[in-house]
Amino acid sequence: MLREYASSRGITLHLCADPDLTVIDAFGVRHQDGRPDRPIARPAVFFVRADGTVAHSRQPENYRLHLKTQDVLDGFAMTLK
Amino acid sequence: MAFHLLVALAGTTLVLAGAMSFMPNAPQLPVLSAGDFPNIVIMALGAGWALLGAVQGIRTGKSRLAKALLVLNLLLAAIGAGGMTWWVLDYSYRLPPPVQVQSVPDFELTDQQGNAINALSMRGKPYVLIFSRGVW
Structure with missing residues (x-):
């Protein structure tokens, strides 16, 4: 049902991972202290x-x-x- | 009177112990996790004892010095417990003001189907870009 709705409205969903934080840094959304072992995005x-x-x-x-x-x-x- | 002083001082000690037990984790992960919850309860208990000692001591005691000490002690416990609770539940979740981005910078990622996604391939239709942190 959701797929039908999405395609009828032309909505697509992309799930991407950014383990190297390159895109996170390009957008300036790094949260340095977000996790003790490694920073993540805010x-x-x-x-x-x-x-x-x-x-x-x-x-x-x-x-x-x-x-x-x-x-x-x-x-x-x-x-x- | 001495008993009430003892109760009140024990309460402040509890507050201090609860606050200090946050410290080892504070620089890395200053957020309330399930493991931090007992500390808040301990500090609340300590503040309660300090309050109990102060109220009963002032009600029944005669020494002015002891009463002043009890009030001071209660103040210390309240500031300690309240301050730590505020810090853990609110302050530690704060983030610096965001950087404003006027246009999408060049980026390159791979989506769940192995397609390359970049700033150019997304052009032509409006879209929403969500940075999700998993653990939030």
Whole structure:
């Protein structure tokens, strides 16, 4: 059902790993103290327009806080504007 | 009076012990994990003892010096327990202000089907890029 919905809307999902932190550093989202054994990314969401410019990004300054539904909707609205 | 002083001092000692037991892990992982939870309980218990000692001591005691000591002790316990709890539950989760990115930098990753994903291949349609940390 989800696959049908996704394909009808033209939504694709890519899952990528960044073990070397290269992309994490390119976006400046490294959380150095996130884990004692190795740094990881801070929680971050980027809403990107078709031309590759960033319409909106959310990077909470407290990583217990997750994005709310309204944040996501606002991000979409800004991206598609 | 002496008994109440003893209770209050034991409470502060508990608070200090709870706070100190966070220290070995503090620089690497200053977040509350399941293993840290007993420390918070111990500190709350200690603050409770300090409060009990202070209230009973002030109610029944006569020595002004002892009363002042009890108040000071309670203050110390409250600051210790409250401060550590705040630090563990709130402060340790804070992150520096984010770096603002105006446009997507060049990146290259492989997705779950082995396809190369980069800034250029994603052009043409809007998309959402989510950095998830697994352990969050």
